[in-house]
Amino acid sequence: MKVGIIGSGGREHAICSILFNSNKIDKIYCFPGNAGTSEIAENVEIDLENFQNIKKFILKNKIDFIIVGPEKPLVDGIVDFLEKNEIKVFGPNKLASQLEGSKIFTKKLCEKYNIPTAKFGIFINIESAKKFTENSNFPIVVKADNLASGKGVYICKDKKEAFIAIEEIFNGKFGKANNILIEEFLHGEEMSYFTIHDGKNFKNFGTAQDHKRVLEGDLGKNTGGMGAYSPSRLINEKLEKKIINNIIKPTIKGLSDLGINYKGFLYTGLMIVNNEPYLIEFNVRMGDPECQTILPRLKSDLIDILVSCCDEKLNKINIDWSDQKSLCIVLCAKGYPDVFQKNVEIKNLEQINLKKNEFLFHAGTLKRDKKIFSIGGRVLNFIAISENFYDAKVKITKNLEKLNWPGGFYRKDIGYKVID
Numbered sequence: 001m002k003v004g005i006i007g008s009g010g011r012e013h014a015i016c017s018i019l020f021n022s023n024k025i026d027k028i029y030c031f032p033g034n035a036g037t038s039e040i041a042e043n044v045e046i047d048l049e050n051f052q053n054i055k056k057f058i059l060k061n062k063i064d065f066i067i068v069g070p071e072k073p074l075v076d077g078i079v080d081f082l083e084k085n086e087i088k089v090f091g092p093n094k095l096a097s098q099l100e101g102s103k104i105f106t107k108k109l110c111e112k113y114n115i116p117t118a119k120f121g122i123f124i125n126i127e128s129a130k131k132f133t134e135n136s137n138f139p140i141v142v143k144a145d146n147l148a149s150g151k152g153v154y155i156c157k158d159k160k161e162a163f164i165a166i167e168e169i170f171n172g173k174f175g176k177a178n179n180i181l182i183e184e185f186l187h188g189e190e191m192s193y194f195t196i197h198d199g200k201n202f203k204n205f206g207t208a209q210d211h212k213r214v215l216e217g218d219l220g221k222n223t224g225g226m227g228a229y230s231p232s233r234l235i236n237e238k239l240e241k242k243i244i245n246n247i248i249k250p251t252i253k254g255l256s257d258l259g260i261n262y263k264g265f266l267y268t269g270l271m272i273v274n275n276e277p278y279l280i281e282f283n284v285r286m287g288d289p290e291c292q293t294i295l296p297r298l299k300s301d302l303i304d305i306l307v308s309c310c311d312e313k314l315n316k317i318n319i320d321w322s323d324q325k326s327l328c329i330v331l332c333a334k335g336y337p338d339v340f341q342k343n344v345e346i347k348n349l350e351q352i353n354l355k356k357n358e359f360l361f362h363a364g365t366l367k368r369d370k371k372i373f374s375i376g377g378r379v380l381n382f383i384a385i386s387e388n389f390y391d392a393k394v395k396i397t398k399n400l401e402k403l404n405w406p407g408g409f410y411r412k413d414i415g416y417k418v419i420d
């Protein structure tokens with residue numbers, strides 16, 4: 001079987017690496033991939049917004065199965081386009097992808113189907129949004145409605161911060177903004193809960209906790225994710241039942257009532273308050289870096305699971321997981337998430353000799369003239385799985401110290417709530 005993976009981040013390298021171990025796959029193509037995927041797949045430099053060219057390449061090279069990693073192609077409707085051209089593709093269609101493409105769409109769904117979430121208001125201009133904050137109890141959460149690569153969320157502790165957030169969003173920091181969402185702040189702990197869907201059935205696909213803030217102690221600006229660990233320390237049988245019955249099932253019912261069948265990964269971002277789950281957001285794909293953290297614990301063949309979703313046969317597949325703990329630390333370019341330097345060479349990668357249950361997934365990297373350069377804010381993902389989180393972190397730290405890349409930085413406290 002020939003497989004194509006759309007995307008270039010750590011999530012896509014993780015998917016590529018896990019699929020590479022399957023004896024059912026002969027060749028993998030990555031559109032466009034990164035320096036890491038180039039070692040095990042064929043990278044294809046192609047414009048992800050040009051669906052026609054992607055289709056031509058798929059047909060010319062007789063690629064059997066396409067996996068869409070990032071959110072933007074999904075929200076733009078690549079699944080609909082490929083399916084119309086009889087190309088087998090894993091991921092939700094354009095209508096289903098509104099769950100991530102529009103936070104307001106999701107909030108209205110929550111309202112209609114009594115899905116627990118923070119109280120919210122929707123505002124169409126700077127003036128009305130600012131007026132609302134005048135009488136708000138702080139902190140409050142200000143969100144861009146559209147895609148913002150995980151960075152369009154502001155937790156504002158006073159009116160001044162709220163005004164800055166409102167102005168940045170309406171002034172186009174994350175693209176054209178017709179609306180803005182302002183929510184109450186929920187006091188609790190965040191958790192990521194993953195499911196996989198075939199349009200009729202769904203199954204659990206792991207849990208994780210992500211460290212989104214750039215500074216240690218979960219302080220500073222929001223990022224796409226500085227590290228994660230799996231499974232979540234919060235998950236228990238009672239909580240899981242509440243997540244499924246109060247959030248996942250009503251969401252699928254709501255989509256179904258709109259004539260939408262959900263196929264693909266569903267990331268449910270939660271705030272857990274006294275063992276009660278509240279929906280923060282949905283993502284219509286695996287999270288990043290949660291994907292890099294979760295996939296190494298998967299014992300089943302990933303390609304069988306993904307194909308079964310396209311064939312609406314997920315109920316006939318068993319998904320087996322390792323009981324071990326997984327930790328991921330993201331190495332970022334200095335300056336991230338603000339201005340950071342690109343095209344910085346990453347030396348010493350050959351010094352890292354990965355042992356069993358140790359992984360290195362590339363994100364913002366490029367291979368040029370046999371050298372590897374950083375081209376993104378989040379550059380490399382170091383992962384280890386072990387009997388406990390402490391041992392996993394020790395292994396990762398050794399590899400980070402061996403690399404000793406002067407162009408980057410990482411948080412040294414990833415997993416601090418599960419490591420003594």
